[in-house]
Amino acid sequence: MAETRAKLSEIDPVWQRIREEAEIAHRDEPMLGGLLHSSVLHHKSLEHALAYRISLKLGSGEMSEQLLREFADEAFADDETLAGAARADLVAVLERDPACHRLMQPLLFFKGFQAVQAYRLGNWLWRKGRRDMAYFIQMRVSEAFGIDIHPGAKIGKGIMIDHAHSIVIGETAVVGDNVSMLHSVTLGGTGKEDEDRHPKIENGVLIGAGAKVLGNIRVGHCSRIAAGSVVLEDVPPCKTVAGVPARIVGEAGCDQPSLTMDQLLNLVGGTTDDANSDSG
Structure with missing residues (x-):
């Protein structure tokens, strides 16, 4: 299964396009180099980038980014539909939002997309019976993005x-x-x-x-x-x-x-x- 995912990541057109956009953005705006490398270019797949980006946004003194990253990686590994939904959401934002011109924009800058992906992780926890952790994610999504989506x-x-x-x-x-x-x-x-x-x-x-x-x-x-x-x-x-x-x-x-x-x-x-x- 891991080998299959690795092969899919190599031919993932959505992820390849995001990486190409990030490389161009880095060339045009070097001051964003740290953000672009840590959030996009450092990662081998969209799943890994999403786990990093969401944990970065939701991390706090109550729960570290590292702990959040571990459960996010676990969720993406356990449920392939999470990444599929994220890809569909990315394309939806690009096609429908006239302010969006590149696939990397929602991943890096748009709190609507980021909050929905964080909700999806909370919903995975909810379905696994980990209700208190799901409520914690809901709370942090509300605090970080001003969006309140119940994990259920x-x-x-x-x-x-x-x-x-x-x-x-x-x-x-x-x-x-x-x-x-x-x-x-x-x-x-x-x-x-x-x-x-x-x-x-x-x-x-x-x-x-x-x-x-x-x-x-x-x-x-x-x-x-x-x-x-x-x-x-x-x-x-x-x-x-x-x-x-x-x-x-x-x-x-x-x-x-x-x-x-x-x-x-x-x-x-x-x-x-x-x-x-x-x-x-």
């Missing part, structure tokens, strides 16, 4: 969280593949109920900045939630909802709203409003 939440691959400030995702929330969301989104409960109490976001959904999706409700695939909306009821697939409380205001407008990041609302009466003023 289930999040798919190809996730893009733009700006990524004040994101909250609850314990029983489910987020499908190829979902995009902007800052200040909450996937929360509606009170003190136990058991299954958080939203289920299906594949391809776009959630605008400041939107709140509350309760054990389902947001259908390829739908759009306008910025600032409060969603309290199920959303059918391929629809656009807006308002407080949110109501259906039209079709989604395209097959994959989370990929196009089209947030313009074509409202009844021929007027057009912007569901979110800044996606980059």
Whole structure:
């Protein structure tokens, strides 16, 4: 298995591209040489680079970077889907965020990508029954990135969280593949109920900045939630909802709203409003 991973790392196009970008960046900005070498060029694979970068960000006086690095390396070795999801997330950010021009940017600079990868490690701990350590990772992610994702939440691959400030995702929330969301989104409960109490976001959904999706409700695939909306009821697939409380205001407008990041609302009466003023 180790030999197979080594061969895959040699032909990994995502990792090769990141290394090439880091070499060019080092040439153009020598002052970043230490960062580029320690975070990218020193490592033989994306998995090793992620383990280093996440442990560096989450390390504190309460738990050293070295201890965090050991469990991160263990997680990537144990579960190959972690690295696969990270690659999908990297490509998602590059394709959807107009402020991203290189694959190395999310790895080095974008807290949305970094926080999601740290959550994935916490979720691995949660699934292994190591609940207290998972809670510790959740706490450090919140402190370091301003993002609170419960380690019990289930999040798919190809996730893009733009700006990524004040994101909250609850314990029983489910987020499908190829979902995009902007800052200040909450996937929360509606009170003190136990058991299954958080939203289920299906594949391809776009959630605008400041939107709140509350309760054990389902947001259908390829739908759009306008910025600032409060969603309290199920959303059918391929629809656009807006308002407080949110109501259906039209079709989604395209097959994959989370990929196009089209947030313009074509409202009844021929007027057009912007569901979110800044996606980059």
